[in-house]
Amino acid sequence: MTLETRDTMPTARVRDILVLIAISLVAFVVIGEVTLRIYLEYRTFYDVEMSRYARLLKIDAENPRVGHLHRPNSEAELMDVEVRINSDGFRDDEIRSNSNGTHRIIFLGDSLTFGWGVEQNETFAHLLERRLDAQSPTEVINFGTGNYNTEQEVELLLEKGLDYQPDQVVLFYFINDAEPVPQKSRFPWLGDLRIATFYWSRIKALAARWSDSAGYRDYYSALYRDGSEGLGRVRVALEKLRDASMDHGFEIQVVLLPELHELVDYPFRDEHAKISRMLSEIDIPTLDLAPAFADVTNPQELWVAPDDAHPNAKAHTRIADSSFNFIHGPGAR
Amino acid sequence: MRKFLIKYKWHLGIVLAVYLGVAIGLYLMTESPQSVPFLYQIN
Structure with a gap:
């Protein structure tokens, strides 16, 4: 021209x-x-909503190993769901300083435990609290925070969780928990531009489609290769968690949450086996929930949205149902 | 500036149409079930 x-x-x-x-x-x-x-x-676009979550509800943590925290007393509508953060920085009701004899359980986890895309009363944390409380007085405190890995979850427990004097801690592990601690964007203001978020994530998605190694399967599997740094950090964090449980006298358990793309022929069996072996060596009771989802032939019926494979309310109910006996079991009380 | 815009109005229109086409193409090509890992979107 x-x-x-x-x-x-x-x-x-x-x-x-x-x-x-x-x-x-x-x-x-x-x-x-x-x-x-x-x-x-x-x-709603998942990527835009995640960007809004970061801008509206997250703040930097002083401890670099924690990375980021929820902004206390904040709220936003994300994925068409109202999200409220309490004064302690958790997506939960206000927490009493004293448990008054109630069995107190802290749930550690990432956006799945946080309940991304589902109402607070539909999260497995809430459903399990209701069912456990019906058996005996029980309080569940949801420490779930989006984008956390195992290292951050354990650091958050050590920094804030011990003050609540928990009787039990359950860590909900997801396949991406072996990722490194995420780094803060150098241009955080770009998160306020919807068009920047759109282009950034869509170009990444297109690159993943054209690349042989950027899809979710290869990406997650790579985190579990022998000698990977992320896996080593997971082990160190879990050992810290076990030591804290012995020092402070609370029970610990780990629940492995399934990745929701393919459930009948689950592609991450080896990775789950690897993390289960590690937990067994560290002497932490573990429940793998992938088999409990093996009858789901259409995984997308459990997704929050077509562009978001986080568990929806139906999946949260299944997680609660499948992990209730394990969390309530005699080893945990 | 007004004189400039009048002078290049067709060029500007064509460039904007190209940008729009790229955006729509990108949207249509990636409008499918999530196939990438969950993204890092921190701050």
Whole structure:
């Protein structure tokens, strides 16, 4: 394409081209942002909602091993669900300082335990609390925080959880918990631009489709290769958790949550076996929930949304049903 | 600026149409069940 111009000076033409590019970029960002925001009034995008979660409900933690925390007393509507963070920074009701003889359990975990995409009263933490409390007075405190790995979960327990004097701690482990501690974005303000989030995540998704190694299967499997740094950090964190349980006298258990893409022929059996062996060596009772989901032929019926494989309310109910006996079992009380 | 915009209105329109086409193409090509790991979206 050639520019129709009466300028004969090449520098003037170059200047015009640069100005044209600048104007078109600004116009595109403004028009795209406004259009996307109008469209988002009628639809939710997982990636945009995650970005909003980070901007609205998270703050930096002083402890770099914890990384980030929930902003106390904050709230937002995410994935069309109301999310309220209490004054202690948890998605839970206000917690009494004293348990008054009630059996107190802390649930550690990431966005799955947090209950991403489901109402608070539909989370497995809430469902299990109700069922356990019906057996004997029990209080579950949900420490679930999005984007946490095992190291962060254990550090959060050591930093804040011990003050609650728990009788029992249950860590809900997910396949991505062997990831490194996530780094803060260098351009956090970009999270406020819907169009930036859209392009960033969609280009990543497209790259994953064209790449042989960027899909979820290869990505998660790579975290569990022998000698991987992430797996070593998981082990150190779990050993810390076991030591804390001995020092402070609380029971610990780990529940392995299934990845919800393929459940009949579960592709992460080896990875679950590896983490189960590690937990056995550290002497932490473990329940693998993947077999409890092996009859699900259409995994997407358990997803929060087509673009979001987090467990929906139906999956949370199944998690609660399948882990109740283990958490309530004699070894735990 | 007004003179500039009038002079290059067709160029500007074509460039914006290309940007729009890329955005719509990207949307359509990635509008499928999640196939990537959960993203890091921290702060």
